[in-house]
Amino acid sequence: MNVDKLMLQLEQKHPGEVEYLQAVREVLESIEEIYNQNPQFEAAGIIERIVEPDRILTFKVPWVGDDGKVNVNLGYRIQFNNAIGPYKGGLRFHPSVNLSGLKFLGFEQIFKNSLTTLPMGGGKGGSDFDPKGKSDAEVMRFCQGLMMELWKLIGPETDVPAGDIGVGGREIGFLYGMYKKLAKENTGVLTGKGRNWGGSLIRPEATGFGGIYFTREMLATKDDSFEGKVVTISGFGNVAWGAALKATELGAKVVTISGPDGYIYDSEGISGKKIEYMLELRASNNDIVKPYSYEFESGQFYEGKKPWEVKCDIAMPCAIQNELDGEDAKKLVANGVKFVAEVSNMGCTPEAVEVFHSNKIPFGPGKAVNAGGVTVSGLEMSQNSMKLSWSREEVDAKLHSIMCNIHEACVKYGTEADGHIDYVKGANIAGFLKVANAMLDQGVI
Numbered sequence: 001m002n003v004d005k006l007m008l009q010l011e012q013k014h015p016g017e018v019e020y021l022q023a024v025r026e027v028l029e030s031i032e033e034i035y036n037q038n039p040q041f042e043a044a045g046i047i048e049r050i051v052e053p054d055r056i057l058t059f060k061v062p063w064v065g066d067d068g069k070v071n072v073n074l075g076y077r078i079q080f081n082n083a084i085g086p087y088k089g090g091l092r093f094h095p096s097v098n099l100s101g102l103k104f105l106g107f108e109q110i111f112k113n114s115l116t117t118l119p120m121g122g123g124k125g126g127s128d129f130d131p132k133g134k135s136d137a138e139v140m141r142f143c144q145g146l147m148m149e150l151w152k153l154i155g156p157e158t159d160v161p162a163g164d165i166g167v168g169g170r171e172i173g174f175l176y177g178m179y180k181k182l183a184k185e186n187t188g189v190l191t192g193k194g195r196n197w198g199g200s201l202i203r204p205e206a207t208g209f210g211g212i213y214f215t216r217e218m219l220a221t222k223d224d225s226f227e228g229k230v231v232t233i234s235g236f237g238n239v240a241w242g243a244a245l246k247a248t249e250l251g252a253k254v255v256t257i258s259g260p261d262g263y264i265y266d267s268e269g270i271s272g273k274k275i276e277y278m279l280e281l282r283a284s285n286n287d288i289v290k291p292y293s294y295e296f297e298s299g300q301f302y303e304g305k306k307p308w309e310v311k312c313d314i315a316m317p318c319a320i321q322n323e324l325d326g327e328d329a330k331k332l333v334a335n336g337v338k339f340v341a342e343v344s345n346m347g348c349t350p351e352a353v354e355v356f357h358s359n360k361i362p363f364g365p366g367k368a369v370n371a372g373g374v375t376v377s378g379l380e381m382s383q384n385s386m387k388l389s390w391s392r393e394e395v396d397a398k399l400h401s402i403m404c405n406i407h408e409a410c411v412k413y414g415t416e417a418d419g420h421i422d423y424v425k426g427a428n429i430a431g432f433l434k435v436a437n438a439m440l441d442q443g444v445i
Helices: 003-013 018-036 039-043 046-050 099-115 136-150 169-183 203-220 238-249 273-283 291-295 326-334 350-358 372-386 392-414 423-442
Strands: 055-064 070-081 087-093 121-127 159-162 230-233 253-259 262-266 299-303 314-316 339-341
Touching: 003 018, 018 039, 018 046, 018 099, 018 350, 018 423, 039 046, 039 423, 046 423, 055 099, 055 136, 070 087, 070 099, 070 136, 070 159, 087 099, 087 169, 087 372, 099 121, 099 372, 099 423, 121 136, 121 159, 136 169, 159 372, 203 238, 203 314, 203 339, 203 372, 203 392, 230 238, 238 253, 238 273, 262 291, 273 291, 291 299, 326 350, 372 392, 392 423
Parallel strands: 087 121, 087 159, 230 253, 230 314, 314 339
Antiparallel strands: 055 070, 070 121, 253 262, 262 299
């Protein structure tokens, strides 16, 4: 495999799809050596097949607003790879949603789901619909319109969507209601469902909790722990909330959250009622964190800035892709950061990752660190299949065990001669090998 040659071909075939091409290059560079050691992969065209989705559905979603005006949004579902199980990946509702972003997320999902060891393939979907500022009735009509097209493609053993940015319990409820009506069945076809109708406990916290469990394993490789550590976090949604909650439980002090408007620095630590207030902020449906500084005197608001300028021991991006760039990484290193864990999907740019690697800062990539969300989604699928529900403690124990296993796989394939662990390489190789070998077993399809 020649990475540059393959990337040139992909760039010509998919011009302008920046996020998707970035994600593919990262994986190809990580697996190049092991791929070339296994000629059976080349003979079966594994790379050429795995970088292209099995199928992409794009459709219009017309819906009527409360004012009687007809609106039209675009809907997408990308079914990327189902070698090890049904397609699995979230639905994202946000004005920025486009094909490149969804292809990047779907491609990452293949390897993330593989790392969990649960039988789930990779997929992604969503729409450029913006739920912010919409009434419940408008969101319901849009979700029902989207499902009118989507239901033909999905099913509990075929494709199992979940929530993502802009798609929470309300949206999943509306989507599931219409699916159930059209398909004439109650199944585990969507995850993130309400607790009363098939949902799993700790799903809202799962991504953040899982990120902390993975990072705790990273710390343990250096005989260290969260106790007494200063942690900077970006975002203020479910992911950041779960991470702040669990990090605080383990003795750390979380000092930042952020939004598109800037970031909050709280020297006293974001804990107790302050973590609960994060849920109020998110529920307000406003994409800003400044109100925190009105609610708590210890919270200082820095308009238009990112939290990576704050001195910390552990940095955890929890918001959106490419939110931490090379200059941010240099600031973190200069301020003595000891660990970086990407809880958002591809939260760091390639330049930032290179800064961390060159300075031997342990860096956990999103596909490993944030696998807790899809892990609990997979556990929800299992509970639905068995027609039962597990306690909070049972789900949390299974999540913790799987995150530890993911860390172990990263260490197995990512440990270098000097003992430094390249978690990006380890995660990509571990995730790739399972999928590639399954594809070999199943023939060219």
